[in-house]
Every structure is written in C-alpha cells, then in structure tokens.
Amino acid sequence: MRFRSREEAGQELAVRMLEWASSGDLANVIVMALPRGGVPVGAEVARVMAVPLDVLVVRxxxxxxxxxxxxxxxxxxxxxxxxxxxxxxxxxxxxxxxxxxxxxxxxxxxxxxVYHRGRPASDVRGHSVVVVDDGLATGITARAALRHLRRGGPLRLTLAVPVCPPATAIALREDADDVVALHQPQRLGSVNEWYDDFPQVSDQEVLAALRELHPAGERP
Incomplete structure (x- = not known):
C-alpha cells in the first residue's frame, strides 16, 4: 500500500494516534514535527487530535x-x-x-x-510529546530528535511515522517510550517509494502550518 500524499499519510496516522490517546489527556499532548517533510504529516495529526504543533529542526x-x-x-x-x-x-x-x-x-x-521567528521552542517538560516524520529508513534523524527532546523532561515521548522498517522501530524504542508505525516493511529503500506524490516541502509551507496550529502562530 502507498500513500497518495503526506497529508493522506498524516490523516491515517492521526486515526491511529487517536486510538493511542484514547485513555490519555489530549490537553497535555504536543506534536513535534521534523521539518521539512514531517510537517505536512504532523500538521494532519495535530489538526485531527486538536493539539498544538511545533517543529524540531534536525539536520x-x-x-x-x-x-x-x-x-x-x-x-x-x-x-x-x-x-x-x-x-x-x-x-x-x-x-x-x-x-x-x-x-x-x-x-x-x-x-x-526561520521557523521559530524569535519565539522560544515549546517547553516539553511534563507533556506527552509525539514526534512525527514522513517515514524512516535508518532512523538516525529521529534518534537525534528523541534524545534532544528527552533532555527537556517530557512526561512521555512517542515516535509516530507512516512507514518504518521493523528493525529501525525496535532500535528506536531505546529512545522513545512508544513507537507507532503504520507500515513496517522488511526492506525500505527510500521513504519516497511509499508515496505517489512526494514533493519538496518549502519553508513557506512549514510556516503556514505553524501559523495555523502553533499557539503562538499568530505572532509576527
């Protein structure tokens, strides 16, 4: 199965995350997307769950x-x-x-x-943080993100992606409390193989998502 777009992948992932959060308090959840490709996915997750969206830049x-x-x-x-x-x-x-x-x-x-525009990054201490990307191969960027966020003292740290090999998901459980992956193919050459439409995401698209879904997004 392939996703038509990152937005479709995010909508499907959001359904799974609502099930994941069914016994928890959504008021305490922050979605942290990895730009740029993870932002359209994370935006859909945040929109459906009605929780804030922020980004964590990993290079x-x-x-x-x-x-x-x-x-x-x-x-x-x-x-x-x-x-x-x-x-x-x-x-x-x-x-x-x-x-x-x-x-x-x-x-x-x-x-x-560019993305934070002078405002501080979200304080994750005491929050349930959901880290979202558009897919993982080796998972090295996700590992760097999880370790960075762990230092901030989140209540719970969950990694959520549309696609990820099982070996990568298992390895990342060393750094995340939960790993949610819709599809776990044994072999994954590249993430874009799982999408019909996989364009580059622009800085403008990232900023538009933050304006809509970040609590301080209306600030200049």
Missing part, C-alpha cells in the same frame, strides 16, 4: 563527497548522533566528519530561526 550529517548518504544527525547544540555501523563500514571516524557536523549545525540554527 543530517552527510558523508563527504556523497551528500545522498547520511551517517549521523544533529539537533540543537547537542552532541552529534552517529550511525556507528555506517562509520565502521565506511572506515570513517567522528573527527573526520567535524566539518560536516559544523555545516549541519549552521543549517539547524538557520532553519530554527
């Missing part, structure tokens, strides 16, 4: 000379999270990736400034 660390290959990720000013198996396979060390880490941090700060 992939690329293999030098191979920008299509991610070997780690950074969130905020946290230490980088690396795919240790990938490092060994490529015979790379963390020190050799210091320039890539620095570039990723610059982009994290740039996008955070």
């Amino acid at each position: 992939r660390i690329e293999v030098p000379g191979h920008p299509e290959v991610g070997i780690g990720a950074v969130a905020g000013d946290d230490p980088p999270v690396f795919d240790r198996t990938g490092l060994r396979a490529l015979d790379l060390t963390e020190d050799e990736l210091s320039a890539e880490v620095a570039r990723a941090r610059v982009e994290v700060r740039r996008r955070a400034e």
Whole structure:
C-alpha cells in the first residue's frame, strides 16, 4: 500500500494516534514535527487530535563527497548522533566528519530561526510529546530528535511515522517510550517509494502550518 500524499499519510496516522490517546489527556499532548517533510504529516495529526504543533529542526550529517548518504544527525547544540555501523563500514571516524557536523549545525540554527521567528521552542517538560516524520529508513534523524527532546523532561515521548522498517522501530524504542508505525516493511529503500506524490516541502509551507496550529502562530 502507498500513500497518495503526506497529508493522506498524516490523516491515517492521526486515526491511529487517536486510538493511542484514547485513555490519555489530549490537553497535555504536543506534536513535534521534523521539518521539512514531517510537517505536512504532523500538521494532519495535530489538526485531527486538536493539539498544538511545533517543529524540531534536525539536520543530517552527510558523508563527504556523497551528500545522498547520511551517517549521523544533529539537533540543537547537542552532541552529534552517529550511525556507528555506517562509520565502521565506511572506515570513517567522528573527527573526520567535524566539518560536516559544523555545516549541519549552521543549517539547524538557520532553519530554527526561520521557523521559530524569535519565539522560544515549546517547553516539553511534563507533556506527552509525539514526534512525527514522513517515514524512516535508518532512523538516525529521529534518534537525534528523541534524545534532544528527552533532555527537556517530557512526561512521555512517542515516535509516530507512516512507514518504518521493523528493525529501525525496535532500535528506536531505546529512545522513545512508544513507537507507532503504520507500515513496517522488511526492506525500505527510500521513504519516497511509499508515496505517489512526494514533493519538496518549502519553508513557506512549514510556516503556514505553524501559523495555523502553533499557539503562538499568530505572532509576527
């Protein structure tokens, strides 16, 4: 089964998340989407659940000379999270990736400034936080996001995605209290294989979702 769009995937994921939250207090839930691709999905989840939406910027660390290959990720000013198996396979060390880490941090700060527009990030302490992306392959960006949010002291931390391999879902349970994945194919070449329509998401689309669904979205 494929999704027609990220919006359709978000609507289907929202139904599952309503079941997940049936015994809980929705007033305490925050959806934290990973921009940019996770925002249309997270927006639908937040809209259906009638809870706030915010974003957490996470940036992939690329293999030098191979920008299509991610070997780690950074969130905020946290230490980088690396795919240790990938490092060994490529015979790379963390020190050799210091320039890539620095570039990723610059982009994290740039996008955070664009999306938050001077307001602080949501305080997750004591909240049930649902982290949403449009799909996961290795899960390295989700792991960086979960570890960053865990430091904020959430009551519960849940990862929710439309598609994710079972091995990745199992591994991410080390960092999340719950992992919800609508589809768990044994092999996943790339996330876009699961979508009929998978366009690039613009900064303007991210800002529009935040204006609608973030409590402070009406601020200039």
